[in-house]
Amino acid sequence: MSETQTKKSDYLIEHADYTHWDINSGDASVYARRIPGRFRNIKWAIMATLLIPFFILPYFTWNGRQAIYFDIPARKFYLFDITIWPQDLLILALLMLFAFILLFSMTAIAGRIFCGTMCPQTMWTDLMTLTERWAEGSARQRIKLDAMPWNAEKIRKKAFKHLMWIFICTVTSVTFLGYFSGIDNAWSKLFTLDYNVYEWVSFGFVFFLFYINTGFVREQICNWVCPYARIQAVMTDKDTVTTTYNYHRGEPRGRVKKGQDNSDKGDCVDCNLCVSVCPTGVDIREGSQIGCINCGICIDACDDIMTKVGREKGLIRFMSYHELENNLEAGKRFLRPRPMIYMLATTITFVGIMYTLFFKTDLDMNVNHERSPTYTVMSDRSIQNMYHAIILNKTEAAADFTLKATGIDGITTNYDNKVLKLTSGQAKKIDLLIKVPQKNLSSGRQPITLKLESLGNPELSKTYESMFFGPGN
Ligand code: SF4
Ligand code: SF4
Secondary structure (H helix, E strand, O other): OOHHHHHHHHHHHHOOOOEEOOOOOOOOOOOOOOOOOHHHHHHHHHHHHHHHHHHHHHHOEEOOEEOEEEEOOOOEEEEOOEEEOOOOHHHHHHHHHHHHHHHHHHHHHHOOHHHHHOOHHHHHHHHHHHHHHHHHOOHHHHHHHHHOOOOHHHHHHHHHHHHHHHHHHHHHHHHHHHHHHOHHHHHHHHHOOOOOHHHHHHHHHHHHHHHHHHHHHOHHHHHHHOHHHHHHHHOOOOOOEEEEEOHHHHOOOOOOOOOOOOOOOOOOOOOOHHHHOOOOOOOHHHOEEOOOOOOOHHHHHHHHHHHHOOOOOOOEEEEEHHHHHOOOOOOOOOOOHHHHHHHHHHHHHHHHHHHHHHOOOOEEEEEEEOOOOOOEEOOOOEEEEEEEEEEEEOOOOOEEEEEEEEOOOOOEEOOOOOOEEEOOOOEEEEEEEEEEEHHHOOOOEEEEEEEEEEOOOOOOEEEEEEEEEOOOO
16 A cells, blocks of 8 residues: 555544534634635625615615514514514414525535525624724734733724724614614614613613624534534435535645655645634534534635645535545535425425415404304294304504305395494404395205405405305205
8 A cells, every 4th residue: 555545544544434523612712814715705795685685674664664664562564565463373484484494405405504604693703803804904913912912002903893893783783673663763762872671672682692692702603502503413414515625635635845746645735724714713624523614715715725736626615425435526416305305395385475475365354153053043934153253454544344145045144234343453253143044045054155345445355155054955
């Protein structure tokens, strides 16, 4: 066996399962270098796509009110033209289901890609570290600054950084609060210090959550606190794509020496750049690790080095355990049963949400037939059935309604000549007595239709199909 092969097999024995718990336990601060590159640009693009709408959407108005607004006291959620009421539980359940299945799909395909690109912890940490860099300089300058004794320069730089962090966390907290108590209200009451106790608690909670988590604790949240990191193992398989160091190519690693024969070395020049750019302090060459959030920044770093030393890019790249172990090129990453099932479920849930949102009515009616007794024979030889109905006005204004039953000749109800008055959001429970002349009943069970209709707006109506029971012929 050649020396090169011996070193490579040593590496394989040492990294037999290629999965290590190599985590910074918080004893050392991570001073990640920031370098430009493809994955850094992707991260910025995703951040802009998610954060710009988060910060500006509360300022949009629609029909004279805030376009997106969670009105907790009135228990309503406004989404542009759509109002979601507590009774629209199906939409909320579908939204949660959609979010979970989407996360499962992403994890099955590409591991912790959500963590590395769109998790709020990651995005706000990126904002905080960006401003930290403006205030304190590069990673090397920050290490020097932290090591030096307190002096005017250190106080000035640290104060500037914390002022920017306070600004970011204040805007974040006010924006968050703005979704629940109105953005104008959230800003004006902040300046007059006029928040009520709930608003102060919400503001303080969000402010310190972001200030501490993304300013100080950072990657330790990803390593130790986040439950998603713990459960992702059950969502991945050997074909899940993660950021991976190709040890077949890279080992035995070693510095390249000019004018010398480097043919006994692998492609890794042991420059450590992949480690120094990692926001969670991981050395990806040690194998797949729980601390890796799949952000791809080390791929940018290594590709840059490979280009400089004239070697093929991709020593670190997104690949699966299956591809790595068999030294394969990228395989069919999406056309596998698990991601396909997840993607199908995601699509079905999404279609369900869209259907429920766009075919949602402003009027609700639920009717239950009284079973004890099913029917009553009246003295005038008519048959009476009792129904318990709940009607709900989900419009923004009070309205008057009529309730009619059709489907059998001579059908009448105790609400035939009554007007039902419902204020906005009001639900009313009514006992509905429906009578039919016995001679008009052709069987013991006949379909009927109940129609609730607005007096001023016939387009605002709701029909309900039910059954009328009698003794039969
Ligand atoms: S190892 Fe690479 S992909 Fe993983 S967190 Fe560090 S920089 Fe990101
Ligand atoms: S950046 Fe690439 S070449 Fe440099 S140490 Fe990491 S894997 Fe090796």
